[in-house]
Amino acid sequence: MLDQLSTPSTSIVQVQNEKRPSLFSRMIRTPGIVVGAIGLFLIALLAFAVPPLAHLDPYAVDPMSRLQGSSAGHILGTDTFGRDLLARILSGAQTSLVVGFLVALVSGVFGTVIGVVAAFNSVLDQILMRFCDGLMAIPAILLAVALAAALGPSTTNLIIALTVVYTPYLARLVRSRAIAVKSEAFVEASLSGGARPWHVILRHVLPNTMSVIVVQSTFTFAESVIVEAALSFLGAGVPAPTASWGNILYDGKSVVASAPQMVVFTSLILVITILLLNVLGDGLRDLVDRRAQRHIAHFSIFGIGRKRRTAKKGGAA
Amino acid sequence: MTSSPLNIENLAITIAEGDDAVEAVKSMSLDLAAGEVLALVGESGSGKTITARAVLGLLPARASTKGVILINGISVLEATPEQGRKVRGEHAAMIFQEPSTALNPVFTIGWQMSEGLRAHGISDVRERRRRSIELLTAVGIPSPETRIDDYPHQFSGGQKQRIVIAMALALRPAVIIADEPTTALDVTVQAEILDLLRRCRDELGASILLITHNMGVVADLADRVAVMYQGELVEVAPVEELFASPREQYTQDLLAAVPRLGAEPREARDEGIGDVVYEAENLDIVYSGGFRQKPFHAVHGVSFTVRRGEVFGLVGESGSGKSTIGRSIVGLAPVSGGSAKLLGSDLRHARGAELRELRRRVGFVFQDPASSFNSLMTVGECIEEPMRIHRAGSRQVRERRVNELLDAVQLPRSMAFRHPYELSGGQRQRVGLARALVLDPEFLVADEPTSALDVSVQARVLEIFNELQRDLGFGCLFISHDLAVVEMLSDRIGVLQSGRLVEAGTASEVLQYPKEAYTRRLIAAVPVPDPKVQRARRPPTTPGKQPLVQGRLFQ
Numbered sequence: 125m126l127d128q129l130s131t132p133s134t135s136i137v138q139v140q141n142e143k144r145p146s147l148f149s150r151m152i153r154t155p156g157i158v159v160g161a162i163g164l165f166l167i168a169l170l171a172f173a174v175p176p177l178a179h180l181d182p183y184a185v186d187p188m189s190r191l192q193g194s195s196a197g198h199i200l201g202t203d204t205f206g207r208d209l210l211a212r213i214l215s216g217a218q219t220s221l222v223v224g225f226l227v228a229l230v231s232g233v234f235g236t237v238i239g240v241v242a243a244f245n246s247v248l249d250q251i252l253m254r255f256c257d258g259l260m261a262i263p264a265i266l267l268a269v270a271l272a273a274a275l276g277p278s279t280t281n282l283i284i285a286l287t288v289v290y291t292p293y294l295a296r297l298v299r300s301r302a303i304a305v306k307s308e309a310f311v312e313a314s315l316s317g318g319a320r321p322w323h324v325i326l327r328h329v330l331p332n333t334m335s336v337i338v339v340q341s342t343f344t345f346a347e348s349v350i351v352e353a354a355l356s357f358l359g360a361g362v363p364a365p366t367a368s369w370g371n372i373l374y375d376g377k378s379v380v381a382s383a384p385q386m387v388v389f390t391s392l393i394l395v396i397t398i399l400l401l402n403v404l405g406d407g408l409r410d411l412v413d414r415r416a417q418r419h420i421a422h423f424s425i426f427g428i429g430r431k432r433r434t435a436k437k438g439g440a441a
Numbered sequence: 442m443t444s445s446p447l448n449i450e451n452l453a454i455t456i457a458e459g460d461d462a463v464e465a466v467k468s469m470s471l472d473l474a475a476g477e478v479l480a481l482v483g484e485s486g487s488g489k490t491i492t493a494r495a496v497l498g499l500l501p502a503r504a505s506t507k508g509v510i511l512i513n514g515i516s517v518l519e520a521t522p523e524q525g526r527k528v529r530g531e532h533a534a535m536i537f538q539e540p541s542t543a544l545n546p547v548f549t550i551g552w553q554m555s556e557g558l559r560a561h562g563i564s565d566v567r568e569r570r571r572r573s574i575e576l577l578t579a580v581g582i583p584s585p586e587t588r589i590d591d592y593p594h595q596f597s598g599g600q601k602q603r604i605v606i607a608m609a610l611a612l613r614p615a616v617i618i619a620d621e622p623t624t625a626l627d628v629t630v631q632a633e634i635l636d637l638l639r640r641c642r643d644e645l646g647a648s649i650l651l652i653t654h655n656m657g658v659v660a661d662l663a664d665r666v667a668v669m670y671q672g673e674l675v676e677v678a679p680v681e682e683l684f685a686s687p688r689e690q691y692t693q694d695l696l697a698a699v700p701r702l703g704a705e706p707r708e709a710r711d712e713g714i715g716d717v718v719y720e721a722e723n724l725d726i727v728y729s730g731g732f733r734q735k736p737f738h739a740v741h742g743v744s745f746t747v748r749r750g751e752v753f754g755l756v757g758e759s760g761s762g763k764s765t766i767g768r769s770i771v772g773l774a775p776v777s778g779g780s781a782k783l784l785g786s787d788l789r790h791a792r793g794a795e796l797r798e799l800r801r802r803v804g805f806v807f808q809d810p811a812s813s814f815n816s817l818m819t820v821g822e823c824i825e826e827p828m829r830i831h832r833a834g835s836r837q838v839r840e841r842r843v844n845e846l847l848d849a850v851q852l853p854r855s856m857a858f859r860h861p862y863e864l865s866g867g868q869r870q871r872v873g874l875a876r877a878l879v880l881d882p883e884f885l886v887a888d889e890p891t892s893a894l895d896v897s898v899q900a901r902v903l904e905i906f907n908e909l910q911r912d913l914g915f916g917c918l919f920i921s922h923d924l925a926v927v928e929m930l931s932d933r934i935g936v937l938q939s940g941r942l943v944e945a946g947t948a949s950e951v952l953q954y955p956k957e958a959y960t961r962r963l964i965a966a967v968p969v970p971d972p973k974v975q976r977a978r979r980p981p982t983t984p985g986k987q988p989l990v991q992g993r994l995f996q
Contacts, residue, residue: 309813310823313876316771317827318800327826331817 156407163400167393171217180211182367191383201385204375213390215367219279220397223352223362226283228345231290232337238291239298240329243306244321253299256292264289268351269360277363282355286348297340298333305332335412342408346401353394369394446615446648447473447496447533452508454491454500454672465491467672468508473616478642478649480659480680482695483669484895485866489652492669493618496650497535498525513615530561534609538621540601544593550577550604551589557611576607580637598759599630606637610645617641618650623658627758627922628966635661635968654895656699657968660684660975668692680972698900699970700925702952714932715749718784718884718916719770725778726765726940739765742779743942745935749883750914754931754948756924756963762940763920764808767886770918771805772796784883801831804877804915808889810869814861821857824875833880846875850905867898874906878913885910885917891926903929924967928952936960 151157174180186206193201200209238256242249259267271285305311311328355361356370364371369390376386454466466488473479481489494500496510498517510517512532520528529535537543545553554576555569563569570589577585580603582596593601602622609617619638623631639662641647651663659666659680666683668675668691676689687693726740740762747753757763768774770783781788783799791799804827807813814823824846825839834842844854850871861869870890877885890906891899907930910917921927927934928948935945936959944957955961969975 308815309807309809310815312773313805313807313813314826314830316768316773316800316803316805317830317880318797319830323830327818327829328815332815 154407154411156403160400160404160407168221171214175214180208182211182215200389203386212367212372216369216372219362219368220349223283224345224349227286227348228341230287231294231344232341234291235294236298236337238295240302242299243302256295259292268355272360279362282361290344294340297336301333301336302329305329339408342405346398445472445474446513448511450509455505457503465672469674473648473650475648476646478651478663480651480663480666487669488672489669490620493620493652497529531612532614533616534614536605536609536619536622539625540605543605546593549590549592554608561612580607598626602634617647620652632966656970660970660972661968684972698897700929702925702967714751717746718749719747720782721745723779724781726769726774727777740940745945747916747918749916752917752919752931754927754934755920756927757937761937763937764888767888767920770886801880802883804882804885806873806877806887806890809893810866810873816862820859820872824879827880850875866894867902870902883915885915888920
């Protein structure tokens with residue numbers, strides 16, 4: 125009798141048994157990730173591969189040909205010192221991408237460590253979180269300016285300043301996620317089996333927090349590119365003569381009427397980079413938060429949601 | 442057109458699931474007569490809840506329907522939003538499974554009750570309040586004049602369900618749909634709610650579509666039963682006929698799987714029972730309160746022992762402290778007073794390595810198989826986790842052990858590479874059992890291991906559990922609110938009430954010749970899955986009860 129009963133339960137299971145597609149195949153079906161990742165890869169390729177191949181020198185000064193329009197020698201024209209604008213912009217892209225990536229990486233690591241420690245130790249929690257609150261109370265750009273001024277102008281110090289600015293945001297996020305994971309039944313199961321905190325952190329908390337960290341770090345990347353440009357524009361960021369989108373914009377500001385190419389092209393690539401990073405971040409978030417995706421698809425009116433889904437596939441292909 | 446308040450004809454519901462579509466309901470036809478209680482039973486996933494939602498026109502946007510649903514002659518599936526709102530409330534109303542989530546915690550119940558009345562055109566504030574108070578009186582809320590201004594959290598679970606019923610009754614609908622109305626409640630409260638629903642039918646003439654998986658509830662309340670299986674109506678029959686001679690194989694299996702109190706008590710035995718593995722003496726458990734909060738005394742002076750090879754069943758209503766005792770054994774709750782000896786060591790004083798060694802020798806099976814696994818780990822990794830924690834065995838040894846256990850709980854070995862969310866509830870709970878047994882524990886704590894499962898699945902899991910317990914001979918503390926399940930498995934039983942052990946003894950002593958009034962009340966409240974027996978057991982309508990219809994109500 126009981127054997128007959130197990131028949132229904134297995135047939136219900138078969139509905140659920142369909143193999144879930146792998147992470148990679150889900151990623152290439154999320155248009156945000158595909159567009160963002162390919163776009164950023166192209167920008168990085170341009171920034172790091174083109175200057176050495178095309179012998180572009182961002183520091184070659186030529187006072188005779190200042191502020192020229194585009195020509196065969198200078199595709200995007202020249203800047204206030206007669207330097208090749210394309211070379212400057214690509215060199216600035218190197219700076220921006222390196223600064224953004226390192227800030228995202230380092231604040232990601234520190235934020236995770238601080239967040240997890242805070243989630244697991246109530247005394248350190250109070251100390252660390254009040255410290256984070258303090259840092260978060262100061263507007264990001266103001267704090268970055270103050271830190272950059274205090275540390276002195278250099279790219280390394282800029283990275284340190286931006287890391288200090290963005291770590292608290294990540295720490296807060298990781299902490300709240302870690303606390304939520306800590307109260308899940310599977311962690312209790314692990315603890316009831318005699319697990320040490322270290323085991324719980326490595327096997328349960330970190331894997332379940334990783335998605336949040338990756339998504340947030342992508343947005344940190346985007347924001348630090350903006351803030352780096354803003355700081356360099358204000359003169360508190362990357363020191364001259366190193367190229368940065370911020371100081372190209374600053375130089376271009378005074379000559380915007382006679383040589384608009386400086387401001388136009390630099391702004392354009394800045395906007396495109398930030399857009400790509402945000403698209404990538406949104407895509408990652410869609411991937412991680414299956415529920416959000418399902419809601420978008422299901423709470424549709426007149427089947428627009430379903431059309432959207434097929435459109436997504438077309439975009440990915 | 443018939444005069445019955447609810448007709449369902451050839452209803453088919455398809456739900457879009459990504460690119461596939463699932464046929465949730467396939468061509469079903471059903472009539473609900475006036476003043477009738479029709480029970481819709483079936484396993485989870487059989488389509489009973491989605492049918493009820495369709496009746497109220499509350500399907501998700503991704504569902505598409507075929508067929509006709511008529512409520513008092515109004516076609517629900519073709520209704521305009523305006524008509525739909527009129528149907529919901531005036532012609533049909535719903536009682537939900539979980540009363541604590543059906544009420545909005547930030548508004549008073551009076552506000553929530555008058556909200557429905559206002560939506561249906563009663564504009565006078567005092568009139569709405571008067572009606573709300575009358576309704577609360579009718580469903581048996583004490584001193585409704587003052588309690589109407591209370592918030593949902595100030596009521597108990599049973600009272601909240603009464604309020605939900607009052608809201609459903611507000612406009613005196615012809616059809617009441619009750620979706621598992623007592624599943625979240627204790628048996629004693631369940632009996633009261635069933636009584637109230639019966640009076641709604643008897644005194645107001647409402648037709649009730651009762652959705653449940655509990656055959657005892659069906660036997661108690663229903664006039665007719667419709668059995669659903671995988672979206673199809675398998676059998677419809679009057680309740681006595683269905684229980685006496687079920688026609689379909691599936692119905693027979695379903696009824697056979699229902700655990701019955703007093704049906705198959707575990708035979709008393711002495712062989713295989715060894716020394717004491719757990720001993721609680723005057724055990725006190727106090728949860729320390731937070732800042733300026735009173736500590737909560739969950740367990741008061743409880744004493745009992747569990748020996749090797751023996752199953753000790755711990756029963757009690759929610760809040761009685763039964764889970765707390767189980768959790769204290771594995772260190773998820775503090776032992777604050779008295780003594781708790783686990784495998785010879787005192788839990789109050791054990792620290793560090795000694796404590797970890799104790800954990801290695803104890804297994805724990807959790808209630809909800811859905812949340813007790815890390816969804817990023819495979820089933821194999823979940824089962825071997827305790828071995829990794831205690832660094833027991835190399836990779837090959839662990840792999841072999843996982844396979845052994847999958848065999849033991851009768852799951853295919855290929856399951857080891859699946860993820861927990863790909864498994865059904867019953868399969869997941871078997872994995873939970875495998876995880877608890879992986880280190881060959883001497884003592885196992887099972888906290889309501891089958892309460893989240895369907896009866897047929899529950900029967901299978903309990904059978905496996907019983908076999909393994911006999912073969913491996915571990916001592917077990919089996920915690921459950923279901924007396925029939927406890928009776929099936931336990932050698933001895935303890936009854937908890939508000940943190941105190943009121944009665945303990947062998948299974949037959951406690952359940953057949955209970956000494957305490959509380960135990961008797963608990964046993965009496967369990968509905969027997971047999972309509973004839975249940976009818977005879979039912980107490981005559983208590984005198985002095987307020988009639989549901991009174992004064993100017995429902996004019």
